[in-house]
Amino acid sequence: MKAKSVLARERLQHFKDTMSPLDGGAIALNFVNTLKDRGSENPKDFLTDYEDFLYWCNRAGVIAYDHYQAISLEAYCYVSEAKAAFQQVITSRFMLHQIFLSLIKAEPADEIFVREFNSGLDASAKSLRYESTSDGWQLVWLNIDEEILLPLWIVLRSAAELLLGANPKRIKQCKTCGSLFLDRTKNNARRWCNQTTCGRIPSDKRYYKIRKGVKTEVNYPKTYEVLKTS
Numbered sequence: 001m002k003a004k005s006v007l008a009r010e011r012l013q014h015f016k017d018t019m020s021p022l023d024g025g026a027i028a029l030n031f032v033n034t035l036k037d038r039g040s041e042n043p044k045d046f047l048t049d050y051e052d053f054l055y056w057c058n059r060a061g062v063i064a065y066d067h068y069q070a071i072s073l074e075a076y077c078y079v080s081e082a083k084a085a086f087q088q089v090i091t092s093r094f095m096l097h098q099i100f101l102s103l104i105k106a107e108p109a110d111e112i113f114v115r116e117f118n119s120g121l122d123a124s125a126k127s128l129r130y131e132s133t134s135d136g137w138q139l140v141w142l143n144i145d146e147e148i149l150l151p152l153w154i155v156l157r158s159a160a161e162l163l164l165g166a167n168p169k170r171i172k173q174c175k176t177c178g179s180l181f182l183d184r185t186k187n188n189a190r191r192w193c194n195q196t197t198c199g200r201i202p203s204d205k206r207y208y209k210i211r212k213g214v215k216t217e218v219n220y221p222k223t224y225e226v227l228k229t230s
């Protein structure tokens with residue numbers, strides 16, 4: 001096994017080359033967008049293992065650097081737990097993508113995803129506690145310094161806040177690459193995840209053209225085969 005310092009150096013270089021863009025305007029949407037160009041024949045996945053996800057969480061503002069280091073060490077020591085957590089990450093990313101797509105289409109989300117979403121939030125609730133301070137009440141995380149699932153819980157809770165708090169008409173899909181984003185502009189007229197990269201692509205290369213002829217059925221990850229029949 002390579003030393004952790006060597007792995008960290010290699011990881012840093014890997015991320016300098018491959019960090020996914022943070023154009024979604026919200027943590028949950030940036031997370032969904034770590035799988036890019038889903039409708040094309042060559043989708044790009046920026047997350048290949050748990051450490052990728054953890055590093056992304058630090059860069060995307062989900063967890064602070066000292067927390068990233070503590071959880072990273074935990075994942076390094078408990079490889080099978082980190083692998084299982086990563087499977088949950090990928091399943092959750094798929095679920096959130098489906099949930100936000102339903103919202104964009106003004107349709108109710110599939111019951112499988114609603115159930116999965118609630119169960120993720122339930123798991124996170126066990127580490128949350130309301131506390132009273134001189135500044136008022138706060139919701140704080142408890143005993144999570146080495147909790148491998150904490151970053152995913154934070155992403156799920158930010159998704160819940162977005163689903164309840166944002167105007168659904170402001171959650172959109174980029175017309176060029178299919179990424180999701182929250183439109184924070186005054187007149188709600190944003191059409192692309194990134195004006196510079198996606199806004200300049202000629203119309204004949206855009207998402208609806210890329211999707212043409214590409215199969216449109218939902219490809220459920222293996223983990224959902226279990227959920228579908230339960």
Ligand SMILES: [Zn+2]
Nearest residue numbers: 174177193198
């Ligand atoms: Zn785009």
